Amino acid sequence: MLAEDLTRSLLDTLERPDLRTIAGPLDIRLESTLPIPFRVADTRIRLGRPTLDHPELAATILRHAIELGRLRHDTPEIDAPLAVFTAARIAALFHDLDANPAPAPTLPWLAPLRQDTPPDPETLARLWPLLAAALPDASISIDTETLSRRLARAWPHLGPTESLMAEGGDARLKVDPQTGLNRYGCSHRPRPWAITFASSTASSLSERGFGGAENARRTMVAALLHDTPPDDARQNIVQAARRGIARCYSLDNPEQVLLAASGTDCELAVLAIAASHADGRPITNILVAPDETGSGVPLAAAGRHFAADAANGHSVGKGQLIDGFPQDTRLIGIPIRQDDGTPRSLAEIDAECIASIAQEIAQGRHVVLHQLDMSKTGLIGPSAACLHTLQARHAHHLDIVVDACQARLEPTRIRDMVARGIMVMITGSKFFTGPPFCGAVLLPPAIVTQLAHATLPAGLRAYAHRGEWPRLHPNHPLDDGANLGLALRWHAALAEMNALAACPPDHIRTTLQRFLDAGRTAIDNHPDLTLLEPPKLDRPPIDGRPVWDDVPTILSFLIRDPHQPHQPLELEDARRLHRWLNADLSPWLAGDCAARLCHLGQPVPVNTPELGPDRLAGALRLCAGARLVSGEPSHAGLNHEARLTRELADAQQTLQKIALIREHWDRLHSIDPVPHYAPVNPERKLS
Structure with a gap:
């Protein structure tokens, strides 16, 4: 690989939204004459020659450097050895999460520090010279017995934010290492290059959300290193x-x-x-x-x-x-809904609820x-x-x-x-x-x-x-x-x-109304889509002021079956289309929208007259979320009007990708493309 390609690879790593968010105030630069992976001093991180020579490890090295840099900057009172091994432990777990397929480790501390049990004093003594080289004063001596005891208390609670957030739920939260996504098709890392209108189901984090979780994790780590009981x-x-x-x-x-x-x-x-x-x-x-x-x-x-x-x-x-x-x-x-899929009136629903409750209480x-x-x-x-x-x-x-x-x-x-x-x-x-x-x-x-x-x-x-x-x-x-x-x-x-609470209510309402109007028009004008008319929301004003929650923000629609255009896609085919929207199709299809990763609300089963009572159609959902109003950090530099115009254009491009998928349905069906965290070609990342 040419030197300029190595540099470009490193720059891509430096621009990763997750690492950029975590880095915060740190000043990160390349120092190609430095013979070690990195050195940390104050808020400065200098990446050394090994980062260039091993681009497959660049993200791990950078994550390690950032973690140590933040610990030394945010909590300078923490003992240096404790900070060094804490940072390395988190970087070792990040490596397993990030690298797929994981390259053969060339960092000798990765294997012992990724284990569930903390390293014993002998291992700490062996690894210390390797890890301490990142500090300005690499000659610090350590008490390995005390260090081992302190690390043992914190060890089970240390990890990267994105892996800790995948705990405490069920299997749907687990990230597939082959795709970088969970079962919802989203990530616990920022994914700003993806078009996201999936807020009725689940969304990938923005940099803002990732930063909120990261700040909380860092607070917990600081408490652990100050010997606060882990619980x-x-x-x-x-x-x-x-x-x-x-x-x-x-x-x-x-x-x-x-x-x-x-x-x-x-x-x-x-x-x-x-x-x-x-x-x-x-x-x-x-x-x-x-x-x-x-x-x-x-x-x-x-x-x-x-x-x-x-x-x-x-x-x-x-x-x-x-x-x-x-x-x-x-x-x-x-x-x-009625048997034919049309919504029931509120009066009907109210009457059935009232009658059922009276009967049960009786x-x-x-x-x-x-x-x-x-x-x-x-x-x-x-x-x-x-x-x-x-x-x-x-x-x-x-x-x-x-x-x-x-x-x-x-x-x-x-x-x-x-x-x-x-x-x-x-x-x-x-x-x-x-x-x-x-x-x-x-x-x-x-x-x-x-x-x-x-x-x-x-x-x-x-x-x-x-x-x-x-x-x-x-x-x-x-x-x-x-x-x-x-x-x-x-x-x-x-x-x-x-972030949403900081926006004036009239601004929220105007933005959501523009989404509703533009989305409805786009779906109505699309020959392959049928809008399921959103209900009128009866929300009275609050304290005499206009409200924003009377604006429908979920636009559900059916897609015409490419083989039987008189009927909508059935549920399983709608699920296939939903997956393919979230995949980079450019290896197989031409067109600007083929590479865009488009994430919509998962298909909902609905009855339709065309399919009858025994078969269900799948309604996809184009949804406005809070970020449509408050903006994403990746949109920095755009005023509200420019940002909203781009968001609405992204919605249009999602509908164009649906048309592209219908046109090439049989070919895609034989391939069954799989969604991934990022496009196949990193140069196609668009934000």
């Missing part, structure tokens, strides 16, 4: 997330925030809370549009394991009753009613007026919970619901574009008080820790500790939530 260091990050969510929703007390790994985990928490104050009555759980919420929600709503693995790492039996949950829970589903049951706000395709039910009526009529026999996991509601409106005694389920991973698997239940004060005396199901310990819940009865079943991955994901989401 306390992790717990501090969890409590900071709860406080941040409480501030965003103007809640009086962070005890009103119950963290859960996902919206489906929220469902388990709600059922446990309802059962704790039902006075022995059996529970009836009424779900609106269970087919348009999370796939595991019906199981969780019945108190059953909804996956093969739980958030705390337990292997569980999917579909089995969770220990301690009532086995006589009755599930009632209220459809939100049978001596305690009812949990879910208002869905909103479904995967943007529908809502029952109405707010219906909730008011039911709450007044059945106060002691009814719990109302609003499934606002899409989070497409003004925070003030959610605060008012909680003040009226309604539980609200939210996530930071939909509209706010945080990483997947960050859920929470916002609790009315009366429920917080009641939980201090409640009995909870023993099986909840597979899904939650004590610190993620409000204060509980001393005999609660939850284990101590904290779900660090969940907390870091929330810190990423909070960075986006705070």
